[in-house]
Amino acid sequence: MAFDDLPPDWTDRPLSTPHLAGDVVDLVVKESDRAQNTFAVLPCDENDVGYPTPVLIDQTDWLVDDEERREMLTALAAIGLPAVVLAFSSSRRLPDGILDRWRADAETAFGAAGTRVIGVFTAWAHHVEPVSASA
Secondary structure (H helix, E strand, C coil): CCCCHCCCCCHHHHHCCCCHHHHHHHHHHHHHHHHCCCCEEEEEEECEEEEECCEEEEECCCCCCCHHHHHHHHHHCCCCCCEEEEEECCCCCHHHHHHHHHHHHHHHHHCCCEEEEEEEEEEEEEEEEECCCCC
C-alpha cells in the first residue's frame, strides 16, 4: 500500500473502497508520525468518506495494560463518529500479539459506541499493512 497509488478523486471516495484505506493511511501517517508511535483515527461519514482532518495521537504506549488501553479506546469511541479507519504506527514493526489486542479492543469499543470500523492498519517504516480483514 502506498499513497502514490491514490486516485485523483480519493477524497470523494468511500474508504471502504478496496485498498483505498491503506493508501490513505500511508499518506496521512507520515514517517515522522511513525517514529513517534502515533495512533491515527481517520473519521468518516455515514458513506465511509473520510472527513478532512484525522486525529493523530503521538507517543502512544503500545505496551499499556489492558485496562488503560480499553479506557483510552472507549474515550475516543465516545466521540460518536459514523465510521473510522484506525492505524497503529511505530518506527518498526509491532508484534502481532500487541496489534491483535489493540485491534480487538478498538473494534469492541468503537462497535459499542455505534461506530463502524472500516479497517485497522499498522504503519511502520515504509510499510502499511492491514491488521484486520475489514478493509
